[in-house]
Amino acid sequence: MAQSQLARSEQINGWAFILPALALLGIFMVYPILWSLWMSFQTGRGMVMSFGGFTNIVRLTQDPVFIRALTNTLTFLAIQVPIMLVLALLFANALNDSKLWGRSWFRTAIFLPCVTSLVAYSVVFRSMFGAEGIINQMLLSLHLIASPIPWLADPFWAKVVIVASITWRWTGYNMIFYLAAMQNIDRSIYEAAKIDGVPAWARFWYLTVPMLKPVILFTTVISTIGTLQLFDEPNLITLGGPSDSTLTLSLYIYNLSFKFMPSFGYAATVSYVIVLLVGILSVIQFFLARDRRA
Amino acid sequence: MPFDSGVTGLFYRSDVLQEAGYTADDLADITWDRLIEIGTDVKEKTGKVLLPFDPNDAGIIRIMMQSAGSWYFNADGSVNIADNAVFKEALSTYQDLVASGITKPVAGWTEYTGSFTSGDTVATPTGVWMVGTIKANADQSGMWGIAPLPKLDGVEGATHASNLGGSSWYVLSSAPNKEEAIDFLATVWGSNADFYQDILVGQGAVGSLLAAREGSAYTESDEFFGGAPVWQNFSDWLGQIPAVNYGIFTNEADAAVIAQLPALTSGGNVDEIAAAIDAQVRQQVQ
Numbered sequence: 001m002a003q004s005q006l007a008r009s010e011q012i013n014g015w016a017f018i019l020p021a022l023a024l025l026g027i028f029m030v031y032p033i034l035w036s037l038w039m040s041f042q043t044g045r046g047m048v049m050s051f052g053g054f055t056n057i058v059r060l061t062q063d064p065v066f067i068r069a070l071t072n073t074l075t076f077l078a079i080q081v082p083i084m085l086v087l088a089l090l091f092a093n094a095l096n097d098s099k100l101w102g103r104s105w106f107r108t109a110i111f112l113p114c115v116t117s118l119v120a121y122s123v124v125f126r127s128m129f130g131a132e133g134i135i136n137q138m139l140l141s142l143h144l145i146a147s148p149i150p151w152l153a154d155p156f157w158a159k160v161v162i163v164a165s166i167t168w169r170w171t172g173y174n175m176i177f178y179l180a181a182m183q184n185i186d187r188s189i190y191e192a193a194k195i196d197g198v199p200a201w202a203r204f205w206y207l208t209v210p211m212l213k214p215v216i217l218f219t220t221v222i223s224t225i226g227t228l229q230l231f232d233e234p235n236l237i238t239l240g241g242p243s244d245s246t247l248t249l250s251l252y253i254y255n256l257s258f259k260f261m262p263s264f265g266y267a268a269t270v271s272y273v274i275v276l277l278v279g280i281l282s283v284i285q286f287f288l289a290r291d292r293r294a
Numbered sequence: 295m296p297f298d299s300g301v302t303g304l305f306y307r308s309d310v311l312q313e314a315g316y317t318a319d320d321l322a323d324i325t326w327d328r329l330i331e332i333g334t335d336v337k338e339k340t341g342k343v344l345l346p347f348d349p350n351d352a353g354i355i356r357i358m359m360q361s362a363g364s365w366y367f368n369a370d371g372s373v374n375i376a377d378n379a380v381f382k383e384a385l386s387t388y389q390d391l392v393a394s395g396i397t398k399p400v401a402g403w404t405e406y407t408g409s410f411t412s413g414d415t416v417a418t419p420t421g422v423w424m425v426g427t428i429k430a431n432a433d434q435s436g437m438w439g440i441a442p443l444p445k446l447d448g449v450e451g452a453t454h455a456s457n458l459g460g461s462s463w464y465v466l467s468s469a470p471n472k473e474e475a476i477d478f479l480a481t482v483w484g485s486n487a488d489f490y491q492d493i494l495v496g497q498g499a500v501g502s503l504l505a506a507r508e509g510s511a512y513t514e515s516d517e518f519f520g521g522a523p524v525w526q527n528f529s530d531w532l533g534q535i536p537a538v539n540y541g542i543f544t545n546e547a548d549a550a551v552i553a554q555l556p557a558l559t560s561g562g563n564v565d566e567i568a569a570a571i572d573a574q575v576r577q578q579v580q
Binding site: 064068130131259260 | 542573577
């Protein structure tokens, strides 16, 4: 009897302790998510909304801007995430070498971009990649190019700038995950491999990479989510332009809600496309990285 | 109630054009085609590109369209793009300007204004409010001129006057002191001509109250622009701007135009481009 009373009071206390967190989560997470799902079935401008059933989904399929935004977002994903993760892995491996001189300085330097202010770095990138910016001046004085590259005025180069800036910003962040995981790999495995005469590249490829698999999966999933939600850099550096070439789904949602005559319902529908994509891609990534046992 | 106007003109570096042998008279009442000829000549003689163009901004198309009394939408709000002769003429003029090599691509506002204030490019057609940006470079005093906007060629109703930007006052119907607010706007913004002289001199704001044009500040000349009566000119053009109904979907239409600008600059067919813009706008405004 006393036992169950104690259990009961523990139960009540437990719930009481997490109640504030639960309430906040409910108000600021669960409610908006459900409300946006409801909104995605509404049509209309501004506050004048009415239930439209699947109208918004039909509109999606016929919207050339949505198709462009989706294509751009998937292009960024397909190109930027692999480049960034491979770079992060290589940096981590290089900086894990205990004989490397000044490695903590390099670690800090590579990690620093992801703690700098987004707006500040975007402004700097804008001016660096300007027509008369430092990048063009450098390439010109090295005689690598004959005339300045219109980085931000050309659809292709604008995409390159966006990929370069997100890679610059997030490579260090992913590198830290890999570094932390590498510290946990037992050094004796490498010693054994060395004694057996396994070359350095093979130690990296057949030992380090497989040992890091859970972390690589984790970084792939969070990078995928991050890139699918990409908003800041296109909004600050290129404004989605030139001519929608860097328009992402998130930026399109912003335009639909705040720049154009607001279609909040349709914007919510587009946001659920991101949710769906994140879900599908995460499942695929987990499936590909599952443990195969014979 | 409208108060601040975006009446347009062609701002140009008079010293550079003079070097190439052109005076203010050569720029008065010209067409865009003539501007291309002048620009090509200036480029040959001075090596300078005439106009900075931002491929992410459709402002110039809007300026051209309104100068001939047309817009993306009809007065009733219906889409007027694919079969809009003025709009298509504006598109092909844009195409000709870029093809002639007298424009330079710039990215964003800073690069755009930096391009002509640094002397890298020579001219820009824009709203009167650009005066503030241009006059911020005191060392360029006397080197600038303002010509009327070039006219579209072969378009009925084409004028040298247009508008870019501007602002209006609104009083909310549920505002607590609605009567007072309306009274204030009507006496100060709606009828006080002296007030408009003050904001013209102090802020370079050309008000849209036509009566204010008779005031002293509007008749004075400006040494910065070679002693020309710039404010008088602007207010004359202000009275000539063809009226159009902007509607509420200008941003949507602009986005559709911008999406097609690369196709336009690479020499695409204007009818097809107008059709694509039309389709996107119709899709967006539903």
